[in-house]
Amino acid sequence: MKKTIVLFTVFFSAVLFGQQKDYSIQSVPFTQVKLTDNFWLPRILVNRNVTIPASFERCESTGRVKNFVMAAAKSGKFCTRYPFDDTDIYKTIEGASYSLALYPDAKLEAYIDSLIVIIGNAQEPDGYLYTARTIDPAAVHPWSGKERWEKERELSHELYNAGHLYEAAVAHFMATQKRTLLNIALKNADLVCSVFGPDKKHVAPGHEIVEMGLVKLYRVTGKKEYLNTAKFFIEERGHFAGYDPKSKDPWKNGAYWQDNIPVTQQDEAEGHAVRAGYLYSAIADVAALTGDDSLISAIDKIWNNVVEKKMYVQGSVGAVGNGERYGNNYELPNATAYNETCAAIANVYWNYRMFLLHGDAKYIDVLEKTLYNGLISGIGLDGKSFFYTNAMQVTGNFKHADIEYTRSGWFECSCCPTNLVRLIPSIPGYVYAQKDNDIFVNLFINSTADLIVNNHNLQITQENNYPWDGGLTFYVKPKNNTEIFNLKIRIPGWAQDKAIASTLYQFTDKSTQRAHIKVNGQLIDYKVENGYAVINRTWIRGDKVEVALPFEVRKVAANENLSDDIGKIALQRGPIIYCAEWPDNNGKASNLIIPQNTQFTTEFKPDLLKGVTVLKAAVPAVVIENSNSISTKQQTLTAIPYYSWANRGQGEMMVWFPTQVKGIELLAK
Ligand code: FUB
Numbered sequence: 001m002k003k004t005i006v007l008f009t010v011f012f013s014a015v016l017f018g019q020q021k022d023y024s025i026q027s028v029p030f031t032q033v034k035l036t037d038n039f040w041l042p043r044i045l046v047n048r049n050v051t052i053p054a055s056f057e058r059c060e061s062t063g064r065v066k067n068f069v070m071a072a073a074k075s076g077k078f079c080t081r082y083p084f085d086d087t088d089i090y091k092t093i094e095g096a097s098y099s100l101a102l103y104p105d106a107k108l109e110a111y112i113d114s115l116i117v118i119i120g121n122a123q124e125p126d127g128y129l130y131t132a133r134t135i136d137p138a139a140v141h142p143w144s145g146k147e148r149w150e151k152e153r154e155l156s157h158e159l160y161n162a163g164h165l166y167e168a169a170v171a172h173f174m175a176t177q178k179r180t181l182l183n184i185a186l187k188n189a190d191l192v193c194s195v196f197g198p199d200k201k202h203v204a205p206g207h208e209i210v211e212m213g214l215v216k217l218y219r220v221t222g223k224k225e226y227l228n229t230a231k232f233f234i235e236e237r238g239h240f241a242g243y244d245p246k247s248k249d250p251w252k253n254g255a256y257w258q259d260n261i262p263v264t265q266q267d268e269a270e271g272h273a274v275r276a277g278y279l280y281s282a283i284a285d286v287a288a289l290t291g292d293d294s295l296i297s298a299i300d301k302i303w304n305n306v307v308e309k310k311m312y313v314q315g316s317v318g319a320v321g322n323g324e325r326y327g328n329n330y331e332l333p334n335a336t337a338y339n340e341t342c343a344a345i346a347n348v349y350w351n352y353r354m355f356l357l358h359g360d361a362k363y364i365d366v367l368e369k370t371l372y373n374g375l376i377s378g379i380g381l382d383g384k385s386f387f388y389t390n391a392m393q394v395t396g397n398f399k400h401a402d403i404e405y406t407r408s409g410w411f412e413c414s415c416c417p418t419n420l421v422r423l424i425p426s427i428p429g430y431v432y433a434q435k436d437n438d439i440f441v442n443l444f445i446n447s448t449a450d451l452i453v454n455n456h457n458l459q460i461t462q463e464n465n466y467p468w469d470g471g472l473t474f475y476v477k478p479k480n481n482t483e484i485f486n487l488k489i490r491i492p493g494w495a496q497d498k499a500i501a502s503t504l505y506q507f508t509d510k511s512t513q514r515a516h517i518k519v520n521g522q523l524i525d526y527k528v529e530n531g532y533a534v535i536n537r538t539w540i541r542g543d544k545v546e547v548a549l550p551f552e553v554r555k556v557a558a559n560e561n562l563s564d565d566i567g568k569i570a571l572q573r574g575p576i577i578y579c580a581e582w583p584d585n586n587g588k589a590s591n592l593i594i595p596q597n598t599q600f601t602t603e604f605k606p607d608l609l610k611g612v613t614v615l616k617a618a619v620p621a622v623v624i625e626n627s628n629s630i631s632t633k634q635q636t637l638t639a640i641p642y643y644s645w646a647n648r649g650q651g652e653m654m655v656w657f658p659t660q661v662k663g664i665e666l667l668a669k
């Protein structure tokens with residue numbers, strides 16, 4: 001296991017290969033943060049015990065594994081729907097590998113070994129791996145093109161498949177130290193690097209992720225060509241002459257693929273939201289590794305654009321169903337909100353990298369908002385039912401073809417479930433980060449973490465009841481008994497009266513409450529730098545830090561440009577955004593009004609939705625008796641965390657509530 005820890009550390013630092021540039025902040029690897037948490041540990045265990053086996057089972061039963069078997073035999077007919085279906089196996093192997101690193105499991109490891117043999121057999125002698133062509137090159141999938149890479153810019157997904165293969169291979173190698181999948185990935189990457197480059201074939205990959213994957217291969221091998229090719233792919237964007245720059249259609253002007261203008265000139269999040277999130281993540285990686293500031297300045301501008309104009313209150317992005325894409329500025333409709341789960345995952349990847357670049361807590365604030373709300377809403381509490389889209393409201397008489405109101409076990413295009421498989425077990429890796437002797441505490445998750453500071457071992461234990469309570473305790477244990485370092489504890493924006501780091505959302509009632517911090521029982525005065533309370537001292541083994549974050553129920557109002565939210569409020573407590581769902585509110589949710597002066601009480605319900613804190617208040621509810629009679633009656637509103645909706649059958653759900661009767665849309669019957 002020791003070897004594994006070393007390798008996971010290598011994953012985060014290219015400096016060991018003599019490459020001097022990298023993120024100045026390094027993540028503390030997820031294998032070194034042992035969770036004891038009531039909120040996240042059960043989710044990681046459900047992922048291990050339910051989601052991973054269900055996902056492998058579905059890869060088998062839907063024909064995804066069979067595609068590889070047929071590719072090896074070079075006979076048969078590609079038997080699933082999309083040429084990127086290969087990636088569901090890769091993503092499940094990636095997640096299962098992370099899980100193996102946390103929980104060794106010989107049976108699971110052997111099963112993965114058997115899949116890797118099947119994958120290896122499907123690889124062509126020169127490294128090409130893409131079952132949709134190899135099975136029968138004369139009868140390829142319509143998206144694939146007659147020749148290799150011919151339709152890469154559009155929809156073939158050859159490089160998308162490659163990217164997920166690389167990510168899986170690196171995870172598997174680091175978890176098991178076996179090179180089996182890594183060798184397959186390297187052979188493929190060597191082919192990709194031999195085909196594409198400044199003096200070779202030019203293309204902006206149709207669906208980004210190969211860039212992130214190449215960076216990971218570079219980190220593991222130190223082979224510069226992988227990094228160069230990732231950079232090349234990023235710089236290829238915006239140079240295709242075949243688009244119509246005058247067209248407003250993102251498919252025709254290239255914006256759908258983030259290919260309308262060179263990335264260094266991009267300043268707005270556009271196009272397919274998952275593609276965009278993976279591109280911005282790769283830009284951050286490549287910028288960190290090459291020191292290219294023009295790339296950083298582009299993603300800084302794009303980040304501001306998203307946070308100022310394109311993010312839902314519960315952290316989801318990608319508002320528009322047609323093209324699964326970012327909408328125009330302030331285009332955040334509730335009734336048709338698309339919000340693909342994969343886009344939330346990509347947003348977490350991107351925001352984490354922004355933090356590693358800049359060391360500012362505002363990126364973790366966004367990451368936390370997405371993670372605790374619009375991302376885990378994508379997986380049911382059973383671990384085997386999913387949302388591909390994440391609705392913002394469900395009303396009795398509303399239907400929309402693109403939006404789901406009930407969860408499914410799998411989808412024909414099943415990118416989201418398998419993406420969750422790989423995200424969930426990596427969450428311990430987002431808790432701590434480090435820059436020399438600055439230790440950043442980013443997430444509040446019960447755990448014991450092993451760090452190294454000033455070349456000495458240090459243990460930090462967190463105890464809290466987050467996200468239901470703002471009381472956080474940290475025990476600091478330097479192995480040497482004393483150690484000097486800065487403990488930088490994130491004070492979330494919402495605990496400093498900021499709903500988001502922009503004017504997109506704000507709390508309607510100002511709060512003057514401030515986080516209090518005690519060290520060994522003594523209240524201390526602290527400075528907040530870039531969103532972190534900085535505690536510098538000579539730490540003594542057993543030192544105890546207590547943080548009390550203000551944790552009231554807050555009402556959130558939207559920027560007046562968000563037309564759907566005018567006259568409405570949303571509810572937040574700590575990092576959690578709430579919704580009202582039908583089972584708790586007399587079978588409806590669209591008839592509830594929350595006047596500005598409403599006072600809430602809170603109650604932790606251990607038996608509800610696997611344990612949630614609910615908000616309660618007496619509010620008016622609209623009653624329509626017949627077409628001539630409308631009145632309100634007082635009733636108790638019960639709000640549950642948004643992430644937990646749709647676990648009790650189908651019915652109404654609302655995130656935004658009118659504050660007055662005049663603001664109500666008469667969607668209720
Ligand atoms: O194209 C591959 C994946 O399928 C995308 O990331 C998802 O949005 C879905 O379209």
Ligand code: ZN
Pocket residue numbers: 340341342343388414415416417419
């Ligand atoms: Zn998806």
